[in-house]
Amino acid sequence: MNTGRPSAFSAELADRICEEIANGRSLRAICSDPSMPGKATVFRWLAQEDGFRDQYARAREAQADALADEILDIADDGANDTYMDEDGRERTNTDVIARSRLRVDARKWIAAKLKPKVYGDKLATELSGPGGGAMLHQHELIERVIVDPQDE
Numbered sequence: 001m002n003t004g005r006p007s008a009f010s011a012e013l014a015d016r017i018c019e020e021i022a023n024g025r026s027l028r029a030i031c032s033d034p035s036m037p038g039k040a041t042v043f044r045w046l047a048q049e050d051g052f053r054d055q056y057a058r059a060r061e062a063q064a065d066a067l068a069d070e071i072l073d074i075a076d077d078g079a080n081d082t083y084m085d086e087d088g089r090e091r092t093n094t095d096v097i098a099r100s101r102l103r104v105d106a107r108k109w110i111a112a113k114l115k116p117k118v119y120g121d122k123l124a125t126e127l128s129g130p131g132g133g134a135m136l137h138q139h140e141l142i143e144r145v146i147v148d149p150q151d152e
Contacts, residue, residue: 024066
């Protein structure tokens, strides 16, 4: 009886892995489940199975969207942002707020890497002319002069 981790590729396992990823779980967390293949096995499947590689890539893009949804949930959840001190005064729980900020920033970074056209930083390219001003159809005339060395 084989009770180890699965190592043979199956469409069912591939579907489960991709569904979990699309729902926002990390591959590390998925592969920590003893009923799932190890990360090395998944990477081997990605190298060998074209269909799985495409499915996995789509799941990673969907994961970016799931992370964006989580960012909204984290940002909107203020349940533990304050507490009552021993004198009955409401206080701000800066540790909880800092942890929420870290959770949001981590998800923003990962989403930007997974789906940069949607969640990445936008870069603007600007050309400037002389004196730092805008370049407005500035043209320079370049003249080509052929000099005969015998004329000198």
